[in-house]
Amino acid sequence: MRKELVEKSKFLSLVLRHDPRSIGVALDAQGWVDVGALLRAATERGTPLSRDELLEIVATNPKRRFDLDVTGDRIRANQGHSVEVDLALPPAVPPEVLYHGTAKTHLDSIRQGGLQRGQRQHVHLSADPDTARAVGQRHGSPVVLRVASGRWHRAGAIFYLAKNGVWLTEHVPAEYLEIDGEGQGAELR
Numbered sequence: 001m002r003k004e005l006v007e008k009s010k011f012l013s014l015v016l017r018h019d020p021r022s023i024g025v026a027l028d029a030q031g032w033v034d035v036g037a038l039l040r041a042a043t044e045r046g047t048p049l050s051r052d053e054l055l056e057i058v059a060t061n062p063k064r065r066f067d068l069d070v071t072g073d074r075i076r077a078n079q080g081h082s083v084e085v086d087l088a089l090p091p092a093v094p095p096e097v098l099y100h101g102t103a104k105t106h107l108d109s110i111r112q113g114g115l116q117r118g119q120r121q122h123v124h125l126s127a128d129p130d131t132a133r134a135v136g137q138r139h140g141s142p143v144v145l146r147v148a149s150g151r152w153h154r155a156g157a158i159f160y161l162a163k164n165g166v167w168l169t170e171h172v173p174a175e176y177l178e179i180d181g182e183g184q185g186a187e188l189r
Ligand code: HQG
Pocket: 063, 065, 080, 101, 102, 103, 106, 109, 110, 111, 113, 114, 115, 116, 117, 118, 119, 120, 123, 124, 135, 136, 139, 166
């Protein structure tokens, strides 16, 4: 994505995931908003955004954070919401192992409560440890947890695969987590 668009992409994340009301738009139940209404509201509230810029952000965003519907008239965030939306993703069977990147400072609390979704609608899991490490780095000195997603799914947990490849689930108890790279059985406890 071109550097000039980074701030506008962050603005779109804020509006489409967390705070549509900050510019006076509303998401529908599945998280969609009309592109024309969004562009008008953004421009009126001090973040001028053209249709071409929006289309370029959707197409080139490195994490494919946004999606247009088939008509191209509506946009939504693929995942990461804190506002209540139902993305209407079908439940999916996860791979046997997924990864979660976090900060070392969170480990004690994760030992107690497992992975909690916090402000967001889901816990976010990555298919590979490198992506997870990059996610963890956002919070401080990173640590990557291996998630026994296959086992947790067989125990009844529901998983979803967002359109950009991020795996979502509501909660992961500590007994399904271990620290990556410390060998089988390197449990959190
Ligand atoms: C941690 C980015 C204490 C959790 C990424 C994380 C992702 C706990 C933090 C997406 C805990 C929440 C989401 C517990 C979990 N006690 N801490 N029991 N359970 N945590 O930002 O997964 O760039 O809400 O480990 O790529 O870091 O925005 O979640 O450190 O996909 O598109 O609480 O955000 O995408 O932080 O990141 P976040 P996340 P974007």
